[in-house]
Amino acid sequence: MINLTFSQIYMKMSKCVSNRRFIVYNFKADFKKGLLPNCITFVGVLMILPIILARRAGMFGSSLFYFVVAWFCDWADGHFARKFVMTSKIGTFLDPLTDKAFTWSILIDNWHRVPKEAAVIIMITGLLATIGRIIILIANRNPAVNIDIMAGMAGKYKTNFEKSGLVALLLADICGKYIHYEWLVDLFMFISKLGIWLSIPLAIISFLSIVMKLYKIYHEPA
Known part of the structure; x- marks a missing residue:
């Protein structure tokens, strides 16, 4: 025995x-x-610190340049993954996660200048969506059932609205330092707030799509 x-x-x-x-x-x-797309994703993440440090040092042009590089990386990783069939499970999880880390970092750094209610909603829905993706990866044990956790169209448009709003924020800094037209600064600040607010319904839709995928795993037969 x-x-x-x-x-x-x-x-x-x-x-x-x-x-x-x-x-x-x-x-x-x-x-x-997914080596190439994942490396591009990490390059985008590495841009977060230079963006923040350059802005705090008053180098608004450099901050905007780093931001555009990061935005390009966000587009390039998905483009290369699809074009060269380099999509990986790690990449499909990392891409939206790094997008959130990027957006949240810039929002927090500009907390006194962005709509706080909108920023809180963006962060909460993003956090819940990330938790949902983790649960999907863990719970989906059936290899025959392929649950796509990549960001849908709502998530992609949400990201573009958020980043457009943040770009407008940086342009307001540039105008305030070099051009000195108050009306132009106010215009970019308005565009910034508009872009952030417009991302809210898309953030909610993106989160609900994750909820539906979770429902599919737990309630539909394999």
């Missing part, structure tokens, strides 16, 4: 080690598959 128990324990431990190796292997293979 004791030998049988030890044998069972050994078998379970061996199975756990085997599963762990399989997971690590899958992670490496998946990351390698």
Whole structure:
């Protein structure tokens, strides 16, 4: 009886080690598959700190340049992933996650200048959507059922509205420092707030799409 128990324990431990190796292997293979898009995504993330530091140093032109580079990276990672069939599960999760990290960082850094109610809604819906994506990845154990966790059209338009609003914010800084036309500064500030507010309904729709995918996993037969 004791030998049988030890044998069972050994078998379970061996199975756990085997599963762990399989997971690590899958992670490496998946990351390698989407290597180029994932590297582009990380480059975009690395732009966050230069954007903030340049703005705080009064180098608004440089801050805007870094922002445009990050926005280009956001477009390029998805473009290359689709064009060269380099889509990976890691990439589909990292892309919206890095978008949120980017947007949240800039919003928090400009907290006194952005609509706080809108910023809070953006962050809460984004956080819940990210948690939902994690649950989908964990809960979907059936390889035959492919649940797409990439951002839909609502999520993409939401991101573009948010970033357009943040670009307008940086343009307001540039106008205030170099052009000195108050009406132009006010115009860009208005565009900034409008872009951020317009992203709210799209953020809610994007979150609800994640909720529907969760419902599909838990309530529809495999």
